[in-house]
Amino acid sequence: MTNVSLSRRNFMQQSALWAAAFAGAGTLGGTAAQAAREKELNILCWEGYNSAQVLDPFRSSRGATVKAESLTNDPTMINRLRAGETSIWDLINVNNPWARKIMLPEKLIKPLDRAKFEPFFEKMMPAFKPPYQWAMDDSGAQLIGMAQRFGPYSFVVNTDKVSRATAEDQGWNLWNDASSAGKYGILESDDWNVFCICCIAGFDPFKQHSDDEVAKFTETAKRVFKGAKLVGDIATMNQALVAGEIDFHLTGGTYSASPARADGHPEIRGITPKSGPLAGGKGGIAWIEITSVVNNPTLSPLAEDFLAYVQAPDVAHTVAFAEGTYNPVAQMGNPDCFKLFTKEELDAIQWDSLAEEMDRSVEYDIVPDYDKLLDIMTAAKREASGG
């Protein structure tokens, strides 16, 4: 038997120490002191650009300190700049509409040297030929960012459970089918979920919505979240699809399905509906990342250097298959880049159907009443958990 000698005083001390140790464990870390800007580059981006595979060669060749922070939604990144972080970041990598419609008008980013960077677009896939609309300002005179990763992004199915043909034909109505309840998941990607629920409700997300449409959105959001078996991140969705917990999940595409496909599960497939309520009767939504130079008063000279660096065929291939998710890149239009992709890599990014899926998709845009719809959807999600 142990009889630890312990006074009341050191009992309190020890309790406090334990508590402090546990509490402190999660908050260790800090911010490195700022180095000279000539040898420093800060990138705010989606995951991939922050991987060592992409950054390390740049770091070593320039002797630079490169800090990249990865976030998984556009509004947070934009608002970091709005909140005053333009003096911190040199590059920002977000989806297509933000540079042209929000960041440039709000002077959060600055134009690129068009003569230097536009030639890169000549070597990209045909859809990106200059002047590429999402890389230009409204007047069409200024180049405001560079394109690289892109992909269709609607929903994902396990084709062993729901065939590709059925999913493409049925489209968003898969979620209007009462028998689907309990068979699907929802990716934790709330901005895109707003778009998808609009599509399920039968109207275009990228416009101002009427009261009737908002009411329909509310009813649809409640029903869709009530019927979901789970809501989670990409890893959870893919795991649940592979394990058979769910048969399909909302919001997804090449970006989210590619890790499972690369891991030997070709039955996990991003689906673009053949038709839907989007402009021109299209059924899917696609994203294109645009990387822009932040309007930083002490901009690093390495910012434009990095933008040019990622255009090189080998680096573009690395970006496409950086850790996390795998995606097509616009630079695949350059044969020198395309030949670097193996058959397995092309299968992982659904190269076989990429062109037709992009053709059936509209490009991601700003939802004018996003705040209202998101609040409704958040409440629906919370109420679904109310039992």
Next chain:
Amino acid sequence: MSPGFRASLPVVIFLLAGFAAPLIAVTWFSFMPARTFSFAGAATLENYRTIVESTSYISFLWSLGLAAVTVVLLAFIAYPVAYGLVRVFGKWSMLVTLLFTIPLFVSENIRLYGWVLFLIKNGVLLGTIKSLFGVQAESMLFTLPAIILGMVYVYLPFMLFPMSLGISMVPQDTRDAAVDLGASRWQVFREVELPLSMPGILIGCLLTFVLAVGAIAEAKVLGGQQIIPITHDIEIAFTYAQNWPLGAALAVLLMLVVGALVLLVLRRFDLDVLLGRR
């Protein structure tokens, strides 16, 4: 300036900058107009009205309820283990302590994903059962019990170690005296050990409750967001919704509710009395 005050200045400054300032900033932000990013707006109660008029109470209730259930379950689970660590396991105590401590060096999320692999359909548990007995059982993943399992698992050390310290505070002489005076084992436990180890139990319960009320990963990873705790609502406000003032108001309300509950418990069980200071 007294020498005592001078000596305390570093700690006072550290606490003001590292503890008070962030709390004041969050509180101040909760009075800023919705979806703004500046401290300079006109103060308003709009965010609090939004919360009262919304269904946020569901998330508050889930957080408080899950934390309470976790504390109760852990009190029953951790006490025998703590007792064993102090009184029974002898030389094995260190090994058992290590077994409970080592997982703390692994990220909580990784440990929870480990549980996902264990519990998921065709995973470690159900896959083994299926291959051995040919039975395909339903998984408990993405349900309320899975969330509670995760919370009990994650917060066990936070209950266990204060409890162990509490039990080790009970002098062996007092227990021996009770036995010599004819007390049964149950009486020794109920009338000597339990009351004297109460500070440890109480601190364990408070620590666990305060931490568990802020839990988010268990409901996300093991619960598949079938339940939205208030911390998740706060996260959504600060990320997808970009409504920092609303997130701040939710955080302030959570602090107030938890603070009030802790004070209520401390009034009922005065630590100073328990610790014999008065």
